[in-house]
Structures are given as structure tokens and as C-alpha cells.
Amino acid sequence: MTFPYKTAVITGASAGIGREMAIELARKGCAVGLLARREDELTKTAEMVRAAGGKAVTAVCDVAKRESILLAMALVRTEIGAPELVIANAGIAMEKRPLNFDAAMEERLMQVNFMGVVDTIYAALPDMVARKSGHVVAISSLASFQGLPANGAYCASKAALNVHMEALRLEMRPLGIAVTTICPGFIYTDLIKNNKHPMPFIMSAEKAARKIIRAIARKRRTFKFPWPISLAVALGHFTPRWLYDRLLTRIYGGKK
Numbered sequence: 487m488t489f490p491y492k493t494a495v496i497t498g499a500s501a502g503i504g505r506e507m508a509i510e511l512a513r514k515g516c517a518v519g520l521l522a523r524r525e526d527e528l529t530k531t532a533e534m535v536r537a538a539g540g541k542a543v544t545a546v547c548d549v550a551k552r553e554s555i556l557l558a559m560a561l562v563r564t565e566i567g568a569p570e571l572v573i574a575n576a577g578i579a580m581e582k583r584p585l586n587f588d589a590a591m592e593e594r595l596m597q598v599n600f601m602g603v604v605d606t607i608y609a610a611l612p613d614m615v616a617r618k619s620g621h622v623v624a625i626s627s628l629a630s631f632q633g634l635p636a637n638g639a640y641c642a643s644k645a646a647l648n649v650h651m652e653a654l655r656l657e658m659r660p661l662g663i664a665v666t667t668i669c670p671g672f673i674y675t676d677l678i679k680n681n682k683h684p685m686p687f688i689m690s691a692e693k694a695a696r697k698i699i700r701a702i703a704r705k706r707r708t709f710k711f712p713w714p715i716s717l718a719v720a721l722g723h724f725t726p727r728w729l730y731d732r733l734l735t736r737i738y739g740g741k742k
């Protein structure tokens with residue numbers, strides 16, 4: 487299948503899944519705008535993209551600041567043109583201890599994982615609406631379908647994102663703009679490397695990126711993977727609460 491886009495922007499391209507998606511897009515002949523805060527790591531991604539035969543432009547950007555996103559998008563637009571594909575991937579995870587409510591942490595998670603994604607997408611939409619074509623993608627998580635111990639704010643930020651993306655998909659449909667929500671399970675990156683609980687079916691970032699880019703090419707509305715975890719999440723909703731609570735407390739019980 488020929489990849490349908492020639493220009494793309496990825497946030498969170500300095501590491502993990504974002505970096506691997508940039509390389510995969512380069513292999514598909516896509517010029518990529520790479521956004522994140524760490525300039526040195528962005529430069530490394532750009533070198534990898536070029537080694538894969540692609541064109542890359544980097545822009546330092548903090549998705550928690552709307553102005554920073556707008557500036558970065560403007561720079562990318564000048565260098566490679568208005569992006570046909572935007573992947574709002576930048577995200578953070580922070581775990582909290584029981585009874586240790588940290589308002590600043592909760593706010594930061596919502597700011598980066600929810601507002602950061604929405605702001606990124608809305609920064610790119612005017613060009614897409616004018617052309618009546620384009621594709622916006624949010625990287626959510628399978629953690630968005632239930633509240634997980636120590637991760638309430640992370641799960642909530644991704645759940646909010648799912649619902650917002652669903653609304654956007656329906657709004658954009660008549661305008662010819664595709665909207666995709668990606669929900670990965672455990673992917674081996676810095677984000678989760680310190681997790682103490684079991685992480686079944688964990689996958690490399692490279693493999694995850696290949697799967698995500700394929701789902702984007704197919705214009706999937708939502709893409710949940712790997713399928714065994716996706717199935718377990720779905721079954722979890724039909725499991726009696728007494729059993730579900732027991733299982734989840736046991737799995738995440740190691741956290742203090």
C-alpha cells in the first residue's frame with residue numbers, strides 16, 4: 487500500500503514511539519517535522535530520519551505552551567509545507583502514592599497529555615480544512631479505558647482525549663479530514679521503564695511504530711493493540727466488580 491501522505495509532523499519525536507514513527511514515515515517517503523523540548527535528542531532523530539532516506543526538520547517545542555506549538559508549526563510549514571498528517575504523540579506519565587494527592591502533577595498530566603494534544607491538532611486544522619484533506623492522530627493508551635491504581639490522572643487524561651477525538655472525528659468527517667485515536671498497550675520506552683508491575687505483551691517501540699503507521703495508512707478510526715491486552719481490557723468491563731477489583735489490586739498491589 488502506498489503511504490497516502492508526503493508531509494507529517496510528530497510531537498514527542500525526541501524519543502520512544504515518536505522517534506520510531508518518524509523513522510518509519512521517512513521509509514515511506516514522508517518529510518517529517520520533529521517537535522519536542524530536547525534539541526539534542528531531536529537532532530539525533532533527524533539524523534536517523536536522514537539515514538533512512540527521509541527529510542527532517544526539527545523545532546523545539548513545549549506542547550504545554552500553545553504559543554510554542556504555533557511557532558514550531560509555523561517553522562515546519564515554512565520548511566516542508568503544511569503537514570498532511572499530524573501525530574500528536576508527546577505525553578508523560580507520573581505515578582502517585584496512595585493518599586498523596588499532588589495537584590500540580592495532576593494538572594501537568596492534563597496539560598501535556600490532553601491540552602497538549604488538542605492544541606497541536608487545532609494548530610494544524612486550519613490548513614487541512616482549507617484543503618479539505620488531511621489526517622490528525624492522537625496517541626492515547628489502553629490505560630484510557632479504566633482507572634488504574636497510582637495512575638488516575640494519566641488514565642483520566644487519555645480518557646478525556648478519546649472522547650474529544652471521537653467528537654472531532656464526527657465534526658471533521660464532512661470536511662474530508664481523517665481522525666485516528668491510537669491506543670497502545672505496554673511499549674518499551676523511557677515512559678514505563680521504571681514500572682514495577684507486570685507488563686504483559688510488552689512490545690518494542692520500533693514494532694509499535696510500524697503498527698501505528700500501518701493503521702494510519704488504513705485510516706483506522708481507533709487502533710488498539712496488542713490484541714490480547716485490548717481483549718483483556720474489553721473483558722474487564724464485563725467482569726463482576728468484586729473479581730475485577732481483586733485482580734487489579736493484586737496486579738498493581740506492589741506499589742506503595
Ligand SMILES: NC(=O)c1ccc[n+]([C@@H]2O[C@H](COP(=O)([O-])OP(=O)(O)OC[C@H]3O[C@@H](n4cnc5c(N)ncnc54)[C@H](OP(=O)(O)O)[C@@H]3O)[C@@H](O)[C@H]2O)c1
Pocket residue numbers: 497498499500501502503504521522523524525527547548549550575576577578598625626627628669670671672673674675676677678
Ligand atoms: N510506552 C508505553 O507503554 C505507552 C503506552 C500507551 C501510550 N503511550 C503514549 O505514547 C506516547 C509516547 O510515549 P513514549 O512511550 O514514546 O514515551 P517517551 O519515550 O518518554 O517519549 C515521550 C516524548 O514526549 C515528549 N514530551 C514530553 N513532554 C513534552 C512537552 N511538554 N512538550 C513536548 N514534548 C514533550 C518527550 O520529549 P522531550 O522530553 O524532549 O520534550 C518525548 O519525545 C505518549 O503519549 C504515551 O502516553 C505510551
